[in-house]
Amino acid sequence: xxxxxxxxxxxxxxxxxxxxxxxxxxxxxxxxxxxxxxxxxxxxxxxxxxxxxxxxxxxxxxxxxxxxxxxxxxxxxxxxxxxxxxxxxxxxxxxxxxxxxxxxxxxxxxxxxxxxxxxxxxxxxxxxxxxxxxxxxxxxxxxxxxxxxxxxxxxxxxxxxxxxxxxxxxxxxxxxxxxxxxxxxxxxxxxxxxxxxxxxxxxxxxxxxxxxxxxxxxxxxxxxxxxxxxxxxxxxxxxxxxxxxxxxxxxxxxxxxxxxxxxxxxxxxxxxxxxxxxxxxxxxxxxxxxxxxxxxxxxxxxxxxxxxxxxxxxxxxxxxxxxxxxxxxxxxxxxxxxxxxx
Numbered sequence: 001x002x003x004x005x006x007x008x009x010x011x012x013x014x015x016x017x018x019x020x021x022x023x024x025x026x027x028x029x030x031x032x033x034x035x036x037x038x039x040x041x042x043x044x045x046x047x048x049x050x051x052x053x054x055x056x057x058x059x060x061x062x063x064x065x066x067x068x069x070x071x072x073x074x075x076x077x078x079x080x081x082x083x084x085x086x087x088x089x090x091x092x093x094x095x096x097x098x099x100x101x102x103x104x105x106x107x108x109x110x111x112x113x114x115x116x117x118x119x120x121x122x123x124x125x126x127x128x129x130x131x132x133x134x135x136x137x138x139x140x141x142x143x144x145x146x147x148x149x150x151x152x153x154x155x156x157x158x159x160x161x162x163x164x165x166x167x168x169x170x171x172x173x174x175x176x177x178x179x180x181x182x183x184x185x186x187x188x189x190x191x192x193x194x195x196x197x198x199x200x201x202x203x204x205x206x207x208x209x210x211x212x213x214x215x216x217x218x219x220x221x222x223x224x225x226x227x228x229x230x231x232x233x234x235x236x237x238x239x240x241x242x243x244x245x246x247x248x249x250x251x252x253x254x255x256x257x258x259x260x261x262x263x264x265x266x267x268x269x270x271x272x273x274x275x276x277x278x279x280x281x282x283x284x285x286x287x288x289x290x291x292x293x294x295x296x297x298x299x300x301x302x303x304x305x306x307x308x309x310x311x312x313x314x315x316x317x318x319x320x321x322x323x324x325x326x327x328x329x330x331x332x333x334x335x336x337x338x339x340x341x342x
Contacts, residue, residue: 005140006048008082010074012067013057014090016115016132019122027120029057038121039129047140050082060090060097065214065317068100072210075105075112079208084111084139084147086132091116091168091176094154098163100314102152102338104212109202111139112152114163118174127174131156134188141192149185151200151339160186162200164311164340167281180282181306181342200339215242215320218313222247222279229259236267243273243316245309246296252276252285252303253292261295268300271326275333277304277312284342302333307341315340 011017011029018027019038030038031053042049052074058067075085089097098114105112115135117128135155141148152163157175165182186194217240221232236244244267248254254276268274276285276296284306287293304312319332336342 004046004048005084005142006050006082007084007086007136007139008074008078009049009051009086009088009136010071011051011053011057011088012060012063012071012090013054014060014088014116015119016088016117016121016128017057018120020120027122029053030121039132041129041133042136045136045140047136049136052078058090060092060094063090063093063097065100065212065216068097068104068214069210069212071097072101072104072212076208076210079110082110083142084113086135086139087112087114088132089114089116091118095163095166095168095177095308095310096314098152098154098166099308099311099340100212100214100318102162102164102311102340103315103318104210105152106209106211107202107206108152108208109147109150109205111141111147111149112163113139113149113160114152114154115156118172118176127157134158134192138186138192148194148196149199150202151185153185158188159184160188162339164314164338165308167308167310169281178281180308181284211322212318213321213323214314214317216317217241218243218245218316218320220245220247220309220313223249223254227255229263232260232263236263236272241272242320244275245304245312245316246274246276246301247279247309248276248285248293248296249279251283251289251293252278252287252296253290254296256292256295261299264296264299264301273316273320273326273329273333274299274301275304275307275312275316276301277307277309302330304333305341311340
């Protein structure tokens with residue numbers, strides 16, 4: 001007989017955990033130890049639910065690598081006690097955090113499901129209840145004794161998305177997240193239908209380890225018509241900078257003017273890493289397809305293919321902080337490590 005499934009809810013902060021204070025009328029965090037009082041439907045699962053709440057809770061605009069380490073540590077410390085984990089997080093930087101955790105949690109064999117809400121859980125029209133309920137159900141889902149989705153994911157508005165493939169695209173609608181270059185891992189309707197052929201299952205079993213000495217000396221530069229040399233130079237000449245996410249046009253295209261390519265060459269020859277990511281929400285970098293990207297190849301720019309900016313930033317941070325030699329960092333940037341690119 002199968003034992004009762006157990007899920008750890010990690011509340012970091014965010015809109016989902018807010019209710020109206022009856023005295024002041026302002027939004028205040030709820031006590032997640034008593035979450036079933038706000039969401040009585042959770043009792044019907046019959047799961048063992050425990051919570052860890054950050055003190056103080058964090059607005060997601062304040063998230064940084066220390067936050068990622070706190071989330072990862074909570075999972076690592078409780079890994080053997082629970083069947084799955086649900087991380088409640090503000091939506092603004094959720095895609096960054098889910099991407100970071102996907103790189104940090106080496107040997108992960110259990111679900112880590114990020115979710116949140118556009119409206120507080122204490123508001124009548126909240127999307128938070130359904131997001132929380134279904135995220136818990138997915139985190140607890142097992143088949144033949146094994147987790148159905150042993151990945152870091154984001155669940156939002158009926159869709160389960162791979163965390164490191166996800167972007168936030170709407171500040172207003174309930175379907176705030178999309179995964180432009182990978183179909184959903186699951187869709188929740190009357191039933192939850194899993195897309196098992198794209199879910200990543202471990203091929204070699206190994207203990208969970210947490211990696212992640214993040215090097216934050218990175219920058220993101222989005223190209224635009226009329227960008228000035230002084231602007232590019234100021235970013236690349238920033239003291240200590242080690243990596244650049246270059247958001248280019250279309251399939252990875254950029255100006256061919258000599259000063260632009262020269263700035264990149266000087267930075268790369270000095271040991272910097274440049275990863276080419278398209279500004280488009282969907283599609284992939286294909287360096288060399290047009291003449292306007294051929295110069296980037298000769299300069300030493302690395303193709304990010306169809307990686308999101310959120311995944312590119314966290315991946316570059318973790319690889320630059322790994323202590324690996326430059327050629328291995330470049331190799332890691334150019335290939336998928338945990339399903340973040342095709």
